[in-house]
Amino acid sequence: MTDTYFNELTTQFSYAFLDSETPVPDELYITVKPEACVGICRYLYEKCGASLVSMVGSDERPLNGGFRLYYFFSLPGHGSSVPQGSRSFVNLQMKVDERHPEFTSITPYMPAAHWYEREIQDLLGLKPVGHPDPRRLVLHENWPKGFYPLRKDFDYKTQPPRTSEDFEMKRVEGEGVFEIPVGPVHAGIIEPGHFRFSSVGEKILNLEARLFYKHKGTEKLAEILPFTKGLFLAERICGVCSFSHATSYCQALEKIANIQIPERAHYLRTIFLELERLYNHVGDVGNICAGTGLLVGNAQGMLLKEKLMELNEAITGNRYLRGMNTVGGLRRDLSEEKRILILSTLRQIQKEFKALIDVIMFLSTQRDRLETTGILSQQVARDLGVVGVAARASGLDSDLRRDHPYAAYDKVSFKVPLRTEGDVSARVWIRIEEVFESIRIIEQLLDTLPSGDIRVEVKEIPPYKYALGYTESPRGANIHWIMTAPDSRLYRYKIRSASYVNWPAVPLVVPGNIVPDFPLINKSFNLCYSCTDL
């Protein structure tokens, strides 16, 4: 697959290519001359229909005397309309000279790059020249100038003195315009973020979101932990996508160590990934009712979610499916008794969830709140590289489980629901349909579960190798990129979560809606702050 792209790109840009390799199947890495990088990115995005799935900055001065930027693209298969598993990754890399710590911004052509570039500026001190909004992002104003945490000469434990607590936000001015500040500590039991609405009466004119309050230095911390402990960190990137992040981590390292995990482990991982989707989606649908004041629906949704969490605990020992994954497979097997427990519980859940949907989704009062609220257009979704439920509700047909199959997804048949309305209602309906698909997937896997081992021992991982690990979490694609260091440690661990790419869409969707609809819109995206802020 990657060959075809390579040939096509070579004819266009041979003058700019320095090197290329395919360290793992379906991941092509091309080293390009910095001055040609923007052109090649644009070609991939505009001509080949590629989407930017991640961008990484890495301090490789100790290795080759410079910083390095990586651009990751997912490309569709040639001459066909996205059949199963036909996409591959094409990754560009270029060196940034230490004496000129800057690079040309690609944001003006590909808005999806906007946060990656600001983050690289904050954490590595490389300036994106031409970026339309080069404000701080990850490190708030309390962070002094001149400290770059992801540089190798910065120690994880350094705590530079606090500077200013002020920050600037865009303002809307005019007669009758009010500003409503919300957060970072909210009224409900939810994560912190600061929102500022400018409104006239009920109508919202503009929303500014300030995030990254929860930034804890996860990526830097991973560099000082052994890879076995790094897994625990991966499980704690996000509470409710724990299994998905852990699987992405394991898959990347398994590719690097070039090991094949047992078939049974693939199946079990897929089952747990779908159980994670289930409890999230069921909870999210119930939670929407909290936004519309339909308390019966909310209580019932929470009850079903609790039952699924109890199922998680019964089969894995943890309500959040933690402690199951390991590099090389799984740590615990699934007994026959538990296999049957999953099947019977899911049958029950399916029935009760169906009954819940019949009640809550057809009420006129409910439909009135959900329909045409918070519309995300397909164009904006594509420009920002939106993923997951939000993408599929706005007509972007993308799902890693089908497009880049991993674990045992190539062994099952399932439908990827798609809607085009892009409103709150569409996002809720996508989740509802996915709940039934997930149950179908789990049933298929449990019916054909192969016997055998569940793990292979991985004692060490080779240094200076890299690979992507990815999963389609309940919120969308979680893409991890790992480069290893000597002594089975990580040199660089880049975590790109689904929430990270979807957040910028929220402030764009809100204007034009009324203030009380904001919680509803927010809930329909249901993004996580922890895996955005890291």
Place this chain on the structure above:
Amino acid sequence: MDQEMIEFQKPEENQEVLRTHLEELGNHLSEKIGKIFGRSLHIREVDSGSCNACEWEITALSNPVYDLERFGIYFVASPRHADVLLVTGPVSRNLYTALLKTYEATPEPKLVIAVGACACSGGLFQKGYASLGGVDKVLPVDVYIPGCPPRPQAILQGLLLAMDKLEQKIRKRNFSDLHEGDTCHRP
């Protein structure tokens, strides 16, 4: 790393035990709250950089299975209405100011409960460039609830301990009121 296969109790039995435990805990707690406050207990939750799982377990306390409100425990929207702060997360650098302000807005006598390994000690994150390494690095903590995340019953148990502490605090305060006026300071 390596772990033996752990055999759990049969799931249904296990849940049964947990539910009975929950009832006992809850009733005990509600008695205590009644005695101390003569009204319900008001809690404000503050996320100081958690992974969100601790939040979800606290949220789970309000679902129909746990239904905390029946025991007289109520989550309030503002720290100004709170008796207790439940704090999760290792205290990220960017939330330091918000956490302090929330604490200051809470009326005396107040309790701070650290929920989860991160809040108790910094957990996996320790002390780092963006993690201050636990709530007690910033605020006086009264009760520590370990776990990653602690399950809902553990949080209830923690609240029970907190009530004992609060009783002590109030007694001490009344005593000093009698003798030397209000000596309750902000730390």
